[in-house]
Amino acid sequence: MTKQIQFFDTTLRDGEQTIGVNFNIDEKVKIAKQLEKFGVDVIEAGFPVASKGDFEAVSAVSRAVKSTRVTGLARAKKGDIDACVKATKDATHKQIHVFIATSPIHRESKLHMTREQVIQSIFDSVSYAHQFFDIVEFSPEDATRTEPDFLVQSIQTAIDAGATVINIPDTVGYTNPAEFAQLFQNLRTNIPRFDEVTFSVHCHDDLGMAVANSLASIENGATRIEGTINGIGERAGNAALEEVAAAMYVRKDYYNAESNINLSETKKTSDMISNFSNMPVPHNKAVVGDNAFSHESGIHQDGMLKNPQTYEILTPEVVGAHKTTLPLGKLSGSHAVMAKLQKMGYEVDKDTMKIIFPKFKAVADHTNIVSENDLEYIMQEVNV
Incomplete structure (x- = not known):
């Protein structure tokens, strides 16, 4: 049976976290409309509580796109969720994306919270968000460095509270395809309603494996891929969505997966992001680089x-x-x-x-x- 894979684009949120990148509202609206033509299923338009500009950008994108779902990012805090509610109120299709870190190093060094406190925060925030959104996505930040048993507990708590999408972030690009497969196998074994929930992945490229890890997740139960155009983003960036889409197209015999991506809009979308971010695409970049279809030997x-x-x-x-x-x-x-x-x-x-x-x-x-x-x-x- 052919799998249907959703594409979740976070160019406007995580992509804008690239050093030196700052899209204005007009650019964000143009990018969002092009992403809609490209065929992405969800656009993460920003982090509404972060600033007035981000709030206004999410609002503008919510009004601009018609077929693509719009989401804002929220920490597991009531104020963040309220900001997302207001910013996406005009969206034709919307969801919310709530997160809290679950790994030991984040719990202890950043949050100063116990396991029990994190679990309570997950339940409270997802329950609250579910009052306003039919689709609530929950992310256990730094999932790939989280203890397997606690990751299961965190995810199950979110599902019980009303989460319909569970995103597994490889926040620091730590994992590899084999380990990612094991992580998903563990979740499938221990999450009773695994097949009733949309599992997503959000992979970073610190060790150059974001696309490989994303593709490995498709083989092991994920039905949504998160990433950015041209792979821009924090530190070494995110999974490049155009590479994931191209790999699914070329190797449909292997992945047995389809998406709503319109590949003919790939280069146009890439060029727009390169222009607005002032980040030239490397000549040897897969799929969209100038040398991708050039042969000198x-x-x-x-x-x-x-x-x-x-x-x-x-x-x-x-x-x-x-x-x-x-x-x-x-x-x-x-x-x-x-x-x-x-x-x-x-x-x-x-x-x-x-x-x-x-x-x-x-x-x-x-x-x-x-x-x-x-x-x-x-x-x-x-x-x-």
């Missing part, structure tokens, strides 16, 4: 010219990117050079390439990319 270019599937498991058209490019450099082979010259209008074949290619290599050894002007010069010089 001669062996790769030869394969691409014969059959693109030799080196591309995802086409640029699927994600709304520009066409595949075969930039010419010192590693390029004669096949790619000949194809480029033919595209430029030159009548060349394998025999003439025996004269042209050495000239090409001589130029390529002294430049990063051989341009069309360089090729014109070479053709004039060889006079073929």
Whole structure:
């Protein structure tokens, strides 16, 4: 049976926690509308109690989007929840996201609370939130460093209090796919109503495993993935939603999962976030980087010219990117050079390439990319 995976975007909340990123309200509304086109199921529009600006932004996003659910973040505190109620009052579809830390280091060093106090706080806050929202999402912050028995107790308490979505945050990017699988297996064994609740994950990328951990969660019972566009966010960032979506698309044979994501809007969405955050996308970034569909190696270019599937498991058209490019450099082979010259209008074949290619290599050894002007010069010089 094919699983339906929800996508929860927190670019406007966790993404804005990136050092130096500060979206204004107009930008947040434009981003939210684009995220709606992209097909995300939930937009976490901000942390309403944090500031007047955040409250106004959540309110503006709530009014702007029509099909996507809007949520605000709240600590397990009545005032935070009240702020979310007011900020999302105009949303067509809404929920709330309540959290409290559950790991020993957070309980003892940050909260100065006992296990019992944390459990009471979970029950009180989720019960209170449930009075105003049909969908209450609860997150045990730093879940992957929480004792397994206490994690189960915390989650069960939230469910008993009315939570319909349980999010498992890998807050500091601590876990790995195998451990994450074990965590979910433990929850499935010990949470009686596991299949009646939406389980979500929120993975950070401190050790570079956010996307891998998110995908592992799909295999083990999660039906919602949280993350950001381009993977922006606190410290090393969050799981890049476009990478999770692309992996599900390419490996649908393995994950057997579908989503509402419109992959053709991927590049446009990525470019908007890059522009508004003033954070250039790395050239080698998966799915949306400039080099994601570029091939310079001669062996790769030869394969691409014969059959693109030799080196591309995802086409640029699927994600709304520009066409595949075969930039010419010192590693390029004669096949790619000949194809480029033919595209430029030159009548060349394998025999003439025996004269042209050495000239090409001589130029390529002294430049990063051989341009069309360089090729014109070479053709004039060889006079073929």
